[in-house]
Amino acid sequence: MISKELLEILVCPACKTKVLLEEEMLVCTSCGRRYPIRNGIPVMLIEEGDKNKIEPK
Amino acid sequence: MEEISRVARPKEKARASYDKLSRWYDIVVGRMEKRPRDLGLAKLDAHEGEKVLEIGFGTGNCLLPLARSVGDSGKVYGLDMSAGMLGVTVGKLEKAGLSKRVELQLGDAVNLPYPDGSFDAIFMSFVLELFDTPEIPLVLRQCRRALKAGGRICIVAMSKGKSPTMLAMAYEWAHRMFPNYIDCRPIYVREAVENAGFKIADVTRVSLWGLSAEIVFANKLETST
Numbered sequence: 465m466i467s468k469e470l471l472e473i474l475v476c477p478a479c480k481t482k483v484l485l486e487e488e489m490l491v492c493t494s495c496g497r498r499y500p501i502r503n504g505i506p507v508m509l510i511e512e513g514d515k516n517k518i519e520p521k
Numbered sequence: 522m523e524e525i526s527r528v529a530r531p532k533e534k535a536r537a538s539y540d541k542l543s544r545w546y547d548i549v550v551g552r553m554e555k556r557p558r559d560l561g562l563a564k565l566d567a568h569e570g571e572k573v574l575e576i577g578f579g580t581g582n583c584l585l586p587l588a589r590s591v592g593d594s595g596k597v598y599g600l601d602m603s604a605g606m607l608g609v610t611v612g613k614l615e616k617a618g619l620s621k622r623v624e625l626q627l628g629d630a631v632n633l634p635y636p637d638g639s640f641d642a643i644f645m646s647f648v649l650e651l652f653d654t655p656e657i658p659l660v661l662r663q664c665r666r667a668l669k670a671g672g673r674i675c676i677v678a679m680s681k682g683k684s685p686t687m688l689a690m691a692y693e694w695a696h697r698m699f700p701n702y703i704d705c706r707p708i709y710v711r712e713a714v715e716n717a718g719f720k721i722a723d724v725t726r727v728s729l730w731g732l733s734a735e736i737v738f739a740n741k742l743e744t745s746t
Contacts, residue, residue, distance in 0.1 A: 507627045
């Protein structure tokens with residue numbers, strides 16, 4: 465859905481940690497914010513990440 | 522130095538109005554901005570194989586020449602806040618056959634979603650003046666962080682001249698009175714870039730129908746982090 469190259473460069477805008485692709489969301493491995501991908505475009509806005517936040521593992 | 526006025530409009534509203542504007546933007550604003558924008562692109566001088574970021578790509582007019590400059594071995598990343606603008610841009614890139622060289626994201630330049638030292642060059646054209654005054658240094662600091670050592674930045678923006686013209690004063694008045702319609706205002710471009718720790722390489726001033734625009738080209742020092 466999004467290119468490997470793009471996934472490699474994206475980090476969480478809030479804590480600058482690498483994000484992982486999980487169930488069509490980009491998940492921050494440190495703070496648990498989850499960023500949606502809409503029409504193939506990652507939405508890297510902190511407020512969007514907050515809406516879908518999960519407790520970090 | 523005379524103070525620069527603030528931006529009263531919340532970001533949500535700004536995003537919504539750009540979504541509405543996107544279809545008309547090229548016709549109304551695009552033409553006026555073309556000359557300083559092209560001068561800025563020439564200063565930035567993106568090369569084959571480089572990684573370049575454009576912040577606030579709007580309707581994608583600069584992404585196209587940037588994508589041509591970096592070639593198949595390079596990559597252009599585009600960040601914008603507006604999904605409406607993004608739709609127009611995706612169409613243009615497809616039509617030009619340049620989609621593969623460009624990656625688009627929605628985001629806010631105050632919190633760039635890229636690691637330190639990611640880019641060879643960063644370009645911003647008529648974008649920095651849309652941020653609220655306290656955010657301008659934050660955006661520039663994020664740019665410095667995301668640039669490689671020795672990386673280049675070129676910023677094209679409306680600038681506050683030493684002796685403002687009647688039109689510039691009228692424009693600023695309109696910005697204060699109708700902040701939802703006239704959302705940008707002239708700023709001190711060179712000073713802002715310098716204060717963020719960049720080394721200024723070149724400043725070009727051009728007149729935009731009586732308003733003044735500044736094209737500031739600068740480098741991140743090799744030793745800075």
